[in-house]
Structure formats: structure tokens, C-alpha cells
Amino acid sequence: CYICLLEYEExxxxxxxxxxxxxxxxxxxxxxxxxxxxxxxxxxxxxxxTVGVRDIQGEGFLDQFSGLADSVFLDRPQPWLAIPSA
Known part of the structure; x- marks a missing residue:
């Protein structure tokens, strides 16, 4: 891993x-x-x-944030794959 410098394990x-x-x-x-x-x-x-990191394409949005998010920043090359209206 380029961050922790440990080898990957199964x-x-x-x-x-x-x-x-x-x-x-x-x-x-x-x-x-x-x-x-x-x-x-x-x-x-x-x-x-509030800053958070989540794989919304793979995991979806958490229900607890439904109706609370004013903005979502997508750090993706194709954000429309995660949110159709992006």
C-alpha cells in the first residue's frame, strides 16, 4: 500500500x-x-x-443522510455512474 507501506494480504x-x-x-x-x-x-x-468518504457507487448512500446532504462532491472520472443527475 502506497500509504501505510505494508504488503497486501489475502x-x-x-x-x-x-x-x-x-x-x-x-x-x-x-x-x-x-x-x-x-x-x-x-x-x-x-x-x-462534514467530510466523509464512501464508495457510493458500490455501497450506496446511507439512509441516515437522506434529505440532509446539501452537496455531494464526487471524486470520480465519471460521476454520472454514481449519481445519474451528476
């Missing part, structure tokens, strides 16, 4: 980036969350934003 949950790099799912999710949280801190709106 049964590890993986994410593959658009550029075909492989990561442990927990490593890349934590890293992405922190990177985006820092972006919002730099712009002064971190208190207004």
Missing part, C-alpha cells in the same frame, strides 16, 4: 484509484478524508462542512 479490502493504484480501503479513506478536511479548513468553512 482478504484485505482494497480500493483502486482511477489511475489504477491499489490501496488498503481504510488507508485511502482516512487519507482522503483528512486531505479534504484540510481544504475546508484553509478556506474557513470547516465548521459548516
Amino acid at each position: 482478504g484485505d479490502r482494497m480500493r483502486i484509484s482511477a489511475c489504477n493504484h491499489e490501496f488498503h480501503r481504510t488507508c485511502i479513506d482516512k487519507w482522503l478524508k483528512e486531505v479534504h478536511r484540510e481544504d475546508f479548513k484553509r478556506t474557513g468553512i470547516s465548521t459548516l462542512v
Whole structure:
């Protein structure tokens, strides 16, 4: 894994980036969350934003967020595959 530098083991949950790099799912999710949280801190709106990382194409949206999300940022090369109206 390019983040934790550990070897992959059978049964590890993986994410593959658009550029075909492989990561442990927990490593890349934590890293992405922190990177985006820092972006919002730099712009002064971190208190207004909740940052999360989820594979909505593979896992869908959580019901607990239904009707609560004002915006969804899709870091995907083809966001319309995850949300048809994107």
C-alpha cells in the first residue's frame, strides 16, 4: 500500500484509484478524508462542512443522510455512474 507501506494480504479490502493504484480501503479513506478536511479548513468553512468518504457507487448512500446532504462532491472520472443527475 502506497500509504501505510505494508504488503497486501489475502482478504484485505482494497480500493483502486482511477489511475489504477491499489490501496488498503481504510488507508485511502482516512487519507482522503483528512486531505479534504484540510481544504475546508484553509478556506474557513470547516465548521459548516462534514467530510466523509464512501464508495457510493458500490455501497450506496446511507439512509441516515437522506434529505440532509446539501452537496455531494464526487471524486470520480465519471460521476454520472454514481449519481445519474451528476
